[in-house]
Amino acid sequence: MKIGTPKEISEGEARVAMTPESAGQLQKLGHDCVIEAGAGEAAGFSDAAYTDAGVAVVKTAAALWKAADIVAKVRPPTETEAKRLRKGQALISFFWPGQNEALLELAKGKGATVIAMDMVPRISRAQKMDALSSMANIAGYRAVIEAGNNFGRFFTGQVTAAGKVPPAKVLVVGAGVAGLAAIGTATSLGAIVYAFDVRPEVSEQIESMGANFVFLEFEEAQDGAATGGYAAPSSPEFREKQLEKFREMAPEMDIVITTALIPGRPAPKLWTEEMVGMMKRGSVIVDLAAERGGNCDLTVPDEKIVTEGGVTIVGYTDFPSRMATQSSTLYSTNVRHMMTDLTPEKDGIVNHNMEDDVIRGATVAHDGEITWPPPPPKVQAIAAQKPKEKPKELTPEQKRAQEVAAFKEQTRQQVTLLAAGAAAVLAVGLVAPASFMQHFIVFVLSVFIGFQVIWNVAHSLHTPLMAVTNAISSIIILGALIQIGSSSVLITILAAAGVLMASVNIFGGFLVTRRMLAMFQKS
Amino acid sequence: MEFGFTIAAYAVAAVLFILSLGGLSGQESAKRAVWYGIAGMAIAVLATMIGPGQGLWWLSIVLIAIGAGVGYQLATRVQMTQMPELVAIMHSLVGLAAVFVGFNADIELGRVAAAFTEAGLTFPRPEEVTAAGAAFARDFTGFAAIVAKKTGVEVNILRVELMLGIWIGAVTFTGSVIAYGKLAGKVDTAAKQLPGGHLLNAGAALASLVLAALYLGGAGSWTLILLTLLALFIGYHLIMGIGGADMPVVVSMLNSYSGWAAAAIGFSLSNDLLIVVGALVGSSGAILSYIMCKAMNRSFISVILGGFGNASGPATAIEGEQIAIDVDGVAAALNDAESVVIVPGYGMAVAQAQGAVSELTKKLRAKGKEVRFAIHPVAGRLPGHMNVLLAEAKVPYDIVLEMDEINEDFPETDVVIVIGSNDIVNPAAQDDPTSPIAGMPVLEVWKAKQVFVSKRGQGTGYSGIENPLFFKENTRMFYGDAKASLDSLLPKIE
DSSP states (O other), rough: OOOEEEOOSSSSOOOOOOOOOHHEEEEEEEOOOOOTTTGGGGGGGGGHHHHHOOEEEEOHHHHHHHHHHHHSSSOOHHHHHHOOOOOTTTTEEEOOOTTTTHHHHHHHHHTTTEEEEEGGOOOOGGGGGGGHHHHHHHHHHHHHHHHHOOOOSSSOOOOTTTTEEEOOEEEOOSSSSHHHHHHHHHHHTTTTEEOOOOOGHHHHHHHHHEEEOOOOOOOOOOOOGGGTOOOOOOHHHHHHHHHHHHHHGGGGGGGGOHHHHHHHSSOOOOHHHHHHSOOOTTTTETTTTGGOOOSSOOOTOOOOOOOOOEEEEEEOOOOOTTHHHHHHHHHHHHHHHHHHHHOTSSSSSSOOTTTTTTHHEEEEETTTOOOOOOOOOOOOOSSSOOOOOOOOOOOOHHHEEEEEHHHHHHHHHHHHHHHHHHHHHHHHHHHHHHHHHHHHHHHHHHHHHHHHTTTTOOOOHHHHHHHHHHHHHHGHHHHHHHHOSOOHHHHHHHHHHHHHHHHHHHHHHHHHHHHHHHHOOOO | OOOHHHHHHHHHHHHHHHHOOOGGGGGHHHHHHHHHHHHHHHHHHHHHHHHHTTHHHHHHHHHHHHHHHHHHHHHHHOOOGGGHHHHHHHHHHHHHHHHHHHHHHHHHHHHHHHHHHHEEEEEBBSSOOOOHHHHHHHHHHHHHHHHHHHHHHHHHHHHHHHHHHHHHHHHHHHHHHHHHHHTTSSOSSOOOTTTHHHHHHHHHHHHHHHHHHHTTTTTTTTHHHHHHHHHHHHHHHHTTSSGGGHHHHHHHHHHHHHHHHHHHHHHHHHHHOHHHHHHHHHHHHHHHHHHHHHHTTTOHHHHHTTOOTTSSOOOOOOOOOOBBHHHHHHHHHHHHHHHEEEEEEEHHHHOOHHHHHHHHHHHHHHHTTTTEEEOHHHHHHTTTTHHHHHHHTTOOGGGGEEEHHHHGGGOOSEEEESSSGGGGGHHHHHHHSSSSSTTOOOOGGGSSSSEEEEEEEEEEETTOOOGGGGSSTTTTEEEEEEOOOHHHGGGGGG
């Protein structure tokens, strides 16, 4: 199959859906690659680099659409582009079928197959082609960089000769992929980061990234698992509680990054005009939800504004495109993984398996039919949240009581053991003659010493321990040596065999132990 | 006079042996401790040879010299990966020697009794010593002299002791031979039993008891021979029924048995040094077995009574897929990582990959990365097996840590490389109560940021349990022979 990538038409779009690297991987699957001249220019990939990777470069978009069996691009097709689709051709791109129904009709009419990268289901297996996540990751990172660009101070606190600098305080609202990326970037720059999310189960992830989870005392916690890993709209009471918390935090925060989105709905308004007013002069708000109306009341999509109070509000919607090289690399890898699943035999023949959860979910038009929305996937996105039982904090008295009980238990065990042991020894002493008891006492003491000594042996030396005990258990040679001088030939022969075997063991055991121990070296 | 000297020498030797075991508490003191053991053994042997009752010392010296030659060859030629086999086969020698010495004691007993009867005197010695009997007894030398002075009760105790020595020795002998075969791959490692299973063992043990009673009743030496044959069978059948994964327990158990056999023989010969050393070795092996069982969260009985997977519920199905990664991916992750933990297992020993592992460690450490090793107590086929292999490959021992020392550090670790281990990193032990290994302490590698598993193929481990670790999101499978994989990885670390 021939996979082609045209130059993106949308204004300001710098990304490209195929890089020389991904083209190499696609060729390994048995596909041919073709690209429109200048398609990778804005992302930093020259035509020459593509040619070197074995990609055919065609001059015009029209020629490319004609040549390719599968067209891979980033943005949803424009009407002109969609009209170029033909029967049997496939398109892989972001599509947003929910918002672009006319476009979907058009593609269906043309009989083309459309695979929407934004419809890849959120299951573990499909993570490698989850373009939304990879783009969100970049957006989260870039949001912090943009904030820093517009923020007049350091992120990290410093004590310098010229005075003390307090660390910046950053609040991240919504701990999805973008939010977590923003948390990671901000903490690594040295800021104090707070993060909020309506899904309590992500608190662990937030804390693992080094941020403080903003905890909201509220009865009905949401279970994010029910909605495929995305947040669901919250009740008015919950929202009220949440805004109250934000109001409390607003004067403290230097940078606020909002990433809250609910699938299929406008972005929830979480940062009100009032809160913006409470923020310090010079503070920055970056609204990653700007494309869907913004989380902040004052956000203007695609623009950066400064309020009267001196708060900068960044409403850009093209964060991934601002890092075109990185985002193209990741996006093209997502597309490549999609192709890997589509060509299971690696023979360049596409097997569009509609039984496969991932392929079925992402395909929105196929064989002249609209196949959107897909049936629910067979595999749950994330495991249902397990009810957590927190171990109760013990009071000092309880702890003390526990320790005492443990000590008593230990004493009781030891005393029982000693008593039983002593009773056994005494019982033997009652019946056995004195000559036996002399040896028996030696035996009991030796076992005792053995137990005391062996517990202290280092774990790493267990093999040498076995070798050395092996060598010294050949002390049995003494028995054979005593008997070898007997006047009976049979005894002498058996004893001689015993001496021979035991001495093999003595020398072998000690030598091998020495060999092993000599190898242990300190760095 | 001479006798007193021997006893004194034995006391010195016993102290040296105790010091030699105690010295194994640290790597440096251990190097000195071996010399204590060697000195102790030399003193004991010399004192016995010049002591009373010894004849044919020239023959003894020749035999010891031959034994030394064989032992030297064995010890210098053995590969460190074959250490479990060597230890097992050496146990069998101790067991067999114990059987021979025990039989000798029985023969000597019979000879002394015959001599007394011939002289018209009663044997065993009656409570009231007759002058004639005492005079006659004085004519015997060596072990026979000790036997000749025994009363009836003492002779019976002697018989019990030598029976115990022979029985334990025989079980140790066949058990060790089978363990050797399994470890060396010469016998099928799966748990196999004759029809009848443990009933056969129980039957044989019961028959042994009956024979023992007959022997005490004076039925003659044939009972002893039959008893030995039964013990040989028990040793064979018991170890055949234990799977390869339980070998660490088996080897340390046999270690313990060889000690108890020596102690029992020591009783019958009235030799205190044999008793002391036998008890030391016996308790050492018992403690090792206990530690191994604890590390697998299994009781000693369940290990002895059978392999893994006999009484497990249906395993919880695992969702997801095993994602493979190529050498470039691993190299890239290692180049970016700050802290790396390597978890070696039996697979590393099989592939002889310890040299490559050491090379990798050196390269990573030279770049200023923190590299450590996590050793599970039952990794490998012998307690402490991995430590020895890594030491052989010149990995410094202070970066090789035990499970308890490192388990809490995994969440802060960037990359974990699992080389040839499976069950000891299986999260099902913690998450899945129906798993056959539920409750076994495991290395929590999945908490690290990234895990690479070097493994030959997609199969399950020794125990046949599916490992959910391989399906985790942060796990990548690095398929291929461990040594070949690491060798191809080395040039890419820069």
